[in-house]
Amino acid sequence: MSFGNIQTAEDFQLKSGSKVCVIGGGPAGSFFSFFFLQLAERLDIEVELDIIEAKDFRNFGPVGCNNCGGIISESLVQLLSAEGIKLPSGVIRKGIDSYVMHTDERNVKIETPLQEKRIASVFRGSGPKDAETTGYDSFDKFLLDLCAEKGANVIIDRVEDVNFENSLPKVKTKKNFEKEYDLVVAAVGLENRSLRVLSSANNLYKSPETTKTYITEFYLGTDLVTKHFGNSMHVFLMDIKNLEFGALIPKGSYVTLVLLGTEIDKKLVESFLASEQVVGCFPEGWDIAGSSKCQCYPRINIKTAKYMFGDRFVAIGDSATSKLYKNGIGAAYITAKAAATTAVFNGVSAGHFSKNFLPACKSLHFDNSVGKLVFLVTKAIKGSALLKRGVVKNVIKEQDKAGNKRHMSTVLWDTFTGSAPYKEIFMRTLKPAFLFHFILNILTSFKLNGK
Ligand SMILES: Cc1cc2nc3c(=O)[nH]c(=O)nc-3n(C[C@H](O)[C@H](O)[C@H](O)COP(=O)(O)OP(=O)(O)OC[C@H]3O[C@@H](n4cnc5c(N)ncnc54)[C@H](O)[C@@H]3O)c2cc1C
Incomplete structure (x- = not known):
């Protein structure tokens, strides 16, 4: 019940007939809609949910x-699968089971330390510019279609x-x-x-806060990709100013x-592409x-953003916070689910989001502080x-050991792929066994020469 513009606690509870607008149908918007509709259905609340997405994937x-x-x-593929979001084979472009780490001096191939640590690569849209067909489906479209199946109205606008x-x-x-809603996400x-638009509203x-990155897609054809890259992601640990991480x-x-x-x-892009480590990954003489x-x-x-919620408003995914440099889709899943759970079970006032949604953002924010230390x-x-x-010597020596004994490989794998929280990665580097082998390999690597 409302008294003029004064809203009571009851007004902030969603009920059958409530209207929710999700602005943006990327992973965060889709995860929110999926969980929101699933939970509302469980509580027998019939809510109208519009997803307004500017792009056609x-x-x-x-x-x-x-x-x-x-x-x-x-870990995210499995988590989503347990939630009922099973990525079809048409969306996964490649299952990646190893990576090749390139330093200025040499390169080393690292197999996935544990079987469950494989990763998948996807295209967010239908494929690069000029591609007529890549034979695969867009990851974002797959998620959006799933929401439409659950009852969301998807509006391209x-x-x-x-x-x-x-x-x-x-x-x-x-x-x-033009429409009025009970909640805007x-x-x-x-x-x-x-x-x-959001800041002024x-x-x-x-x-x-953000910084500029770079992405490009090289066309080689399936045979050359298989021959030169196989199922490996190539990661570059090169001493180039302003570059934290490069990956093919x-x-x-x-x-x-x-x-x-x-x-x-x-x-920076030109100097990276001209480096012998990068050139060496491609077929000889390749343009x-x-x-x-x-x-x-x-x-x-x-x-992280500030005040990412208010009465009847919550920002999720990248618009709120993310995981530093890695697994932004996993972070979008975390904030989207926390917001959906709050909206359905608690309510949609600033107080409800502060108590039940903000802790998820704070936890990601804290982990990013540890992440900054890892990147230092x-x-x-x-x-x-x-x-x-x-590092290289340590990794090479580990490859003969059982997966759970490959401490350095696991730390690098999780840092490069974003498969584990930074806090967990950092704590592992403080373990005596890790430090002992790392220091030993530094001391003995004076003698290591060439490839
Ligand atoms: C270079 C780079 C590499 C990355 N690599 C990875 C990776 O390998 N793995 C990973 O997990 N993460 C990666 N990320 C991070 C990841 O892309 C993001 O964290 C993730 O996409 C966030 O999802 P989102 O839904 O919050 O935002 P987005 O994916 O950006 O989706 C936002 C959506 O909102 C729509 N939209 C915007 N404005 C409007 C409007 N006014 N009206 C309607 N619709 C609107 C957009 O069209 C878009 O579809 C990378 C990021 C960068 C920059």
Whole structure:
């Protein structure tokens, strides 16, 4: 019951007939909708849920793609499967079971330390620009279709205004669709103009800090990808200023390059592509730049947003927080599920989100602080030939051991793929067995020469 504009606690409980708008149908928006509809059905609440998504994921190139490396850890694949979201084989481009780590001096192949640590690579849209067909389906479209099957109305349109002036938020779109809702869920990723709409509608909300990254897709054809990359992701630990991490990820007939760091620019990309480590991954004499079919410099979340919720408003996924440099889809799953559970079981006021949703964001934020420490250590290793040799020697010696005894390989695998929380990775590096072998290998690596 409402008294004028004053809303009572009961007004903030969703009930049959309530209307929910999810702005953005990327992973966060889809995960929220899926869990929300599932929980509402369990409580026998019939809610109207609209997902308004600006892109059509059936398109090729940037217009149908949410720019990303497309790595999904096996732990997330299994988690989603347990939730009833089973990734079909048509969505998975490649099952990755090993990686090749390249340093300035040598490279080493590391098999998955444990069987359950394999990863999957996907395309977020239908494929790179100019590709007529890649024979696979878009990951984001698969999730969105799943929500439609559960009863969501998927509307392809762009939200241009959100108005919180009255007791109920009102959403307006480019195609002049206008509607009042009981809850608005912002899952717009890091798109600047959409974040500006949210900040001006809800002036407490401060969008996350970001930095520029780089992605491109090289076309080689399936045979050459299989021959030169197999089922391995190639990871580069090279001492290039502003570069934290570079990876080449095989995906069917394409190989995706991802460069993460601080404000990645064209000069850095060119120097990375010209390095002998990268050139050596491709067929001899291959025109690497010429085979790049699609490229972009998307932004990535490096600091959590502030006040990502209010009465009848919650921001999730990248618009709220993410996992530093890795597993953003897994982080989107965490924030989306926490918001959906809060909205269905608790309510949609600022107080409800503060008590039940905010802890999930804080926990990701804390883990990212540990992640920054992990990347500082990685940076120190990248800058020291001796430490790099120590790591490589350690990894080589471990390959004959049982999976659970390959401490360094597991730490690197989880750091590169985002398969485990940074806190867990960091704690493992403090174990005496890890430190003993690492220090021993540094001390003895003075003698290690060449490849
Ligand atoms: C270079 C790079 C590599 C990455 N690699 C990986 C990886 O390998 N694995 C991984 O897990 N994560 C990776 N990530 C992170 C991952 O891409 C994100 O964390 C994830 O996509 C977040 O999902 P989201 O739904 O919050 O946002 P998004 O995926 O960005 O989805 C937001 C959606 O909202 C829509 N939208 C925006 N504004 C509007 C509007 N006004 N109206 C309607 N719709 C709107 C957009 O069209 C989009 O579909 C990477 C990121 C970068 C930058």
